[in-house]
Amino acid sequence: KTRHKTYSVEDAVAKAKASATAKFDETIDVSVRLGVDPKRSDMIVRGVVNLPHGTGKKLKVCVFAEGAHADEARAAGADVDGAEDLIAKIKAGGSGVIDFDKAIAHPSMMPKLGVVARVLGPRGLMPNPKLGTLTTDIAGAVASMRLGRVEFRAEKNAIVHAGIGKASMEASQLAENLAALIAGVMERRPKGMKGAPSQSNYL
Template sequence: MAKLTKRRKALAAAVDSAKLYPLEEAIRLVKANATAKFDETIEISMNLGIDPRHADQMVRGMVGLPNGTGKTVRVGVFARGPKAEEAKAAGADVVGADDLAALVQEGKIEFDRCIATPDMMALVGRLGKVLGPRGLMPNPKLGTVTMDVKGAVQAAKGGQVEFRAEKAGIVHAGIGKASFDAEKLLGNARAFVEAIQRARPAGAKGTYVKKVALSSTMGPGVKVDVATLGGA
């Protein structure tokens, strides 16, 4: 087993691994321990009382973080004609139809979020084997198959994040950077939690939000008292 560096030992000592911290205190603690030489991402992880293997217990969706993510998101749009022009005007990084599909088939994927107009889905559907494994396949339930191209592009650029429960029932997302003010991180965390609560599936029984933790890219995890989330 690799030895812990002095920095890692100091960070571990700053957090009581057995304690459940109120959300606001957890955010301040995570920020204080984000001491790497780069602007670390602050991430929230929620362990839910669901079994995603059952269709009626899947938790998936999009949420707009009020204070953004601090990340630059490259947006690709499949559209033609006026809608293609609308996407470009809204700030999309890559816009096209058959030409864009050809680039994707070649493995040249220069975007982090993919949006398509409904008439493009016959074309985009053929790219499922390429886009699907990367989590980039447009989905009407997520608002990424839409005629409101402008709104979708602006939402993606403005701090919208996607969440999806993993096999163990865990959902997680970056809610900002360590350089964010604590209040901005708190606002983003609450927005994410509220989105997860709204997405509670009909098949979920018993306790829905079981455990929550915050962490930074290089810092230790901090357990959060679920009772301080509000409405959990």
């Protein structure tokens, strides 16, 4: 059985870039193995972090808002915005209706979004105040998405998976993005937990 080798952040990033030989610009993924039990409600590790150099991806952002809040969304660069009309289309279903990667909502829209929670939830698109996607600061949330906002959550096996950028990015940028992600995960350490929650990281 081959044992995993341990590398410095710089060497790990360099090797990850070297192994990205596909014809498309591959995403560099990281897995952070945590010393927590995600089945316990008091040991859930979940949050968001802004990567200093972005993810390298162009995300389509949708905002559920109306009136002045919808105007704010469009001015901030949202790709899709709507209120009851958009919710009705999502509820009706059909191909191409959910043509966006991230969703943000003004709190006033939450009572109306309940009818599509079962559609948006499984896709990770249901706005959530803990993730900053249910907010009165629509412009700030859209800007955060544009700048490289990454959501993370420990899965059942206590591992956090996240992309830290594209293989075409500079090694130093990927290393700084990795450091930002790990710092964000560490900040979400469960209350009362002794020691660092991270046990190992893989690229």
